[in-house]
Amino acid sequence: MTESAARASIAIVTYPDVQMSAVLGLGDLFTIANRNSRQSGGGVLSVTEVSGRATDDTDGEPFAAVILPPTLKKSRGRNEKTIHEWLRAQHAGGALMCSVCAGAFWLGHSGLLKGRPVTTHWLLEDEFRTAFPDTQVNAEHLLIDDNDIVTAGGLMAWLDMGLFIVNRWLGPQVVSDTARHLLIDPSGREQRNYRSFRPPLTHGDSVILALQHWLEGHVDNEVTVKAMAGRAHLSDRTFLRRFKAATGLTPNTYVQNLRIEKARGLLERTRIPVSAIGWNVGYQDPSAFSRVFRAATGLTAGEYRNRFGVVARGAVTHGLPS
Incomplete structure (x- = not known):
């Protein structure tokens, strides 16, 4: 569902070891979307990079959406209590909580995914299930929209998340124009299209x-x-x-x-x-x-x-x- 707004505020959390290409890529995608939206007299997305170590600098009105990008390293956010508290406060204030790939671990450790359907990169599925056994992991899906929490799987799924945000606040025409500009498919992909079967061989039997x-x-x-x-x-x-x-x-x-x-x-x-x-x-x-x-x-x-x-x-x- 498209939410009309003259200006929707989007936070991209730059937590320790975040994949900066996703942070910058999302910023570029939203810039292109804003340009397309302005041409048709629509609203814009106001994007803020929020440092994971300085979330107290953003006190005030909650963001419309908070995005936790992927990481190329082993960071999972288990002990980042300040970020967890901030994420919970944003969610309580009405922010749409979004994660991409391993970013879902940060939402999980914040306690926001209990009982929720969630996706992450298929290679992380077993690790995620072990860490959060009370979630409903569906790693075959590239993106799961559970109303106030949206998760995407795969390192490059920030593209899918970005287009989802654009559609929600700026509408399908802006999505189409932005996807055409970036030469990407606006929809229809699933993570199971890409996942491979990698049988365990180090079990010792x-x-x-x-x-x-x-x-x-x-x-x-x-x-x-x-x-x-x-x-x-x-x-x-x-x-x-x-x-x-x-x-x-x-x-x-x-x-x-x-x-x-x-x-x-x-x-x-x-x-x-x-x-x-x-x-x-x-x-x-x-x-x-x-x-x-x-x-x-x-x-x-x-x-x-x-x-x-x-x-x-x-x-x-x-x-x-x-």
């Missing part, structure tokens, strides 16, 4: 690790739990327990994730027909492959290839026609 290595080259086989347990020389029950303990996944879920990851690679690097790719990664039913791939990535296999493929159209690979 050599038997399960050997099976994982074997699976890497045999996803096209009809791999059953019984077959995997037999290869690991374990009973079905013991195998299921040890596999879940080592990888965090059931064997069937693990194999499905591995197959989809292999399919992504073939779609990106080759022109093998989609039906053949499904067969190559273990799906004998093309419709089943299509359903599973779309559920995992948010895209059809053809859409994924069009967006991420790096092989020229018309190329022939592995002896198969394009």
Whole structure:
């Protein structure tokens, strides 16, 4: 919903180790949006960089929105009590609280995310769940709007957050004009379009690790739990327990994730027909492959290839026609 305002005040928090490219990029995005808005007689966004170590300098009326950008380092804000108190005060005063990527940790440690749906970078999902078990983490989404709290995942998701802010206060036409200026898509992306399956390999269970290595080259086989347990020389029950303990996944879920990851690679690097790719990664039913791939990535296999493929159209690979 667009909120009309002659001037909406936006705070970008420059906490310790903040990603300055995001801070400056957001400033530039809002500058371009303001220029486009003024041309049509609209309002503007007034942007302030608020130092995480000097939040007491901003006493007074709360901001319309507060943004916590990403960080490229390990900062999580756990002990930044001054910032936590300031964030809670801003929220209590009516500010829209926003985070990008690891910035969600700062909101979490402020106590503002309890029971809330939230997203962050998919690589940080497990760390975030451990730190804040009372949140509803949905890392497949690039942006989650929960009314007074908005979170975005991914280092570059500050673009999505910036356009969200622009839409909320300046309207969809300014979003369109700004996105066109920056040559970016204004909407429609999801984090699951980009995430990769990175199975844990440092769990210390050599038997399960050997099976994982074997699976890497045999996803096209009809791999059953019984077959995997037999290869690991374990009973079905013991195998299921040890596999879940080592990888965090059931064997069937693990194999499905591995197959989809292999399919992504073939779609990106080759022109093998989609039906053949499904067969190559273990799906004998093309419709089943299509359903599973779309559920995992948010895209059809053809859409994924069009967006991420790096092989020229018309190329022939592995002896198969394009």
